[in-house]
Amino acid sequence: MTSAVACDDSATSSDDQGRAAVIKSDFLAVLANRQRMHILFLLIEGECSVGELMQELRETPVGVSRHLIILRDNNIIRSRRCGKSVRYSLTCPRVAQMVKALSDICCDKDAEQTCSLGELELVTS
Known part of the structure; x- marks a missing residue:
């Protein structure tokens, strides 16, 4: 799944809406992973290196890199070299909004601003 996520949402015809639905569905499928969502929450706060993400996620370098590649290949994050380190950031402000x-x-806003997706009850039909 390597469709690029565009920040432009100007679909008007039925075909355009169908293509937009595919793009949006692919985008949500990429996000349907706990570690990748955690990475995005961290990147909302600002750029991070692989080492910083590893520490926060308690994940191996290979694991973090795998998630970063998926996010980057789908144009959700970007990377830039900073000396010997690579820094990652969000590509589009709309990603942060979403x-x-x-x-x-x-998340319960009355709680201490902590989010536990495990406590979320999902209803399917």
């Missing part, structure tokens, strides 16, 4: 919206939907 992740924050998910947080607002899934």
